[in-house]
Amino acid sequence: MGLHDRNKRGFKRLLKSFYYATQGLGHVFKHEQNMNIHVVVAALIIISAYLLDLPLTHWLILLIVIAGIFALEIMNTAVERTVDLVTKDYHPMAKLAKDIAAAAVFVYCVFAVVIGLIIFIPPLLHLLNL
Numbered sequence: 265m266g267l268h269d270r271n272k273r274g275f276k277r278l279l280k281s282f283y284y285a286t287q288g289l290g291h292v293f294k295h296e297q298n299m300n301i302h303v304v305v306a307a308l309i310i311i312s313a314y315l316l317d318l319p320l321t322h323w324l325i326l327l328i329v330i331a332g333i334f335a336l337e338i339m340n341t342a343v344e345r346t347v348d349l350v351t352k353d354y355h356p357m358a359k360l361a362k363d364i365a366a367a368a369v370f371v372y373c374v375f376a377v378v379i380g381l382i383i384f385i386p387p388l389l390h391l392l393n394l
């Protein structure tokens with residue numbers, strides 16, 4: 265959005281925002297390998313949830329967790345690009361900023377795995393008659 269557009273309101277501005285957001289999303293998919301891994305894992309989770317006929321509440325929890333991971337990975341990429349914009353040199357603060365942003369994704373992923381195990385283990389045991 266051009267600087268002169270900042271004060272404009274309405275549908276056109278909303279559409280432009282969506283357009284720029286899709287550009288950002290495209291960049292993340294193109295340049296971040298982790299994002300592609302998240303997408304593959306999310307697809308496997310959704311297929312498994314369908315095959316195991318999980319209840320609606322579990323579907324909703326899984327979708328929220330998946331959306332959270334995608335959003336965090338996107339924000340992590342935004343932090344990386346911002347740091348790279350500020351400095352190309354090695355700087356302890358640049359390292360901290362990138363490492364902390366990556367830590368946010370890592371912590372969320374750990375909890376996502378725990379949530380996944382809690383949701384998937386009971387129906388899998390049932391399926392195996394255990």
Ligand SMILES: Nc1ncnc2c1ncn2[C@@H]1O[C@H](COP(=O)(O)OP(=O)(O)OP(=O)(O)O)[C@@H](O)[C@H]1O
Nearest residue numbers: 295296297344351352353354355356358359362363
């Ligand atoms: N300018 C910098 N100063 C100090 N350390 C940095 C700097 N840039 C990156 N690092 C360190 O290198 C790590 C990897 O940085 P990089 O920018 O390559 O991100 P990445 O996690 O590999 O993401 P991607 O390769 O997907 O962009 C960072 O987590 C950080 O520890």
